[in-house]
Amino acid sequence: MGDAAREVLAGILRPWWMAAVDLLFPPRCQVCGTPEAFPLCERCWLEFPRIERPVCQVCGRPLRGPPDLLFVCVPCRHRRNPLRVRAFGRYEGRLRDAVHALKYRGRLALADPLGCALAQLLAQDAREAAPDALVPVPLHPRREARRGFNQAEELARAVGRYLHRPARRVLVRVRDTPSQTELDEDERRRNVRGAFAVRESVRGLRLVLVDDVVTTGSTLAECAAALRAAGAAEVLGVALAMALPQD
Template sequence: MNASKVYKRSIIDLFRLGSCVLCRHSASVQSGLCHSCRATLLPAPAPACRCGLPCPSAAPGGETAQAAPLCGNCLARPPAFSRICCAHSYAFPLDQLFNRYKHRRQLSAERALEQLWQAALPFPGPLPDALVPMPSHWRRRWWRGFDPAARLAQQAGEQLALPVLDALRRTRATPRQQGLTAARRARNLRGALVACQPVAGLSLALVDDVVTTGSSAREASALLLASGATDVQVWALARTLPGRNW
């Protein structure tokens, strides 16, 4: 069965049953999640460093990169991107929802993620000129039957009336990053991305589903800036926090 048929069947099954995609409770379901499960979602840390991790010295509500001081790691290695904007912390039960969606291809979870993403937009601060999805290798897209980052970018583009540029391409498959250290992730990514569309003079938002160590965001933003972009933000639905099992 192809991905489009799986998607249609899973969405039909979800709303026919009127059940929560996480606990399968049948009562009071809103956008795929019941009120109880929705209430357990952890927001993104605030205040936060430019990298999106907790930073107690940052000014709460800061809307610009200048308002967010750098943490120790970012002082040692300043990121190319100006800031990471995310809606939620990558923790239970959101991690379970992502796992079902991305790794088990249970596309009935997509509707719930889309609604969470829609509610998060627009992020505080100036809007970019265009959105750039974090690219996946074609083999991973083929295996899944869909590209999570591309879907989020397309939805954000439609909601905010912004163009979506496929300005980056992944030239080689990299091992699954989950469970790897930040240093190993960075080594895996070297040379794996190339610029394939002009972005000179544009401010951009790099769209991804989950930011884990930030290695992919660092590599991709540096490449976009080297291609002439004036600024790169990172937009994501969730951010992994220290102490999580990457």
């Protein structure tokens, strides 16, 4: 093959070759794959199913029916010493896809925009935006070693960067609890009882617990109980996504 022919061929092949590299290592949205929208495209961001106010002041679930003076849902009126919880969105649609991409496909670059979403949620309340520390819900060390990261900790660090607050690994999971997905609320509560321990002083601190998904809230409640027992002054639970029954 002559030089000229080679050059022509290279000219034809180069765009193809560069396109192939882009296909293999594209700066794509880590949720839906839209090109040149790394790590999250605008459409995914806009389509996240946000939880709109009014929400129950205790459990953070959307309030239905005529407004209640106290903004507390009926089940929460009967709970003793409940944990206040807030979630950014519903665990469905693109937000569910985003949680799965972060957690099961290791798309850690998503932690930054998702942490920003949580920081925005906390920033709605000046007091909640300035905790002494963000505390990730821990995985059992064995599970964390297998996964290579803890998605709750990735989120807590990102929230901390946006709010200029430290993220601290204050809690450890001392018991590896079976997956909760098949359990009802009572079973979940029993499943996580005594599963967490506090490994450094939290006396007098205002803490925000961070998790990726909240379902019944039993894990967050158990973590909060451990922190309160260790002297934490105030605990708020936040999750990126909340599992809610379909309308």
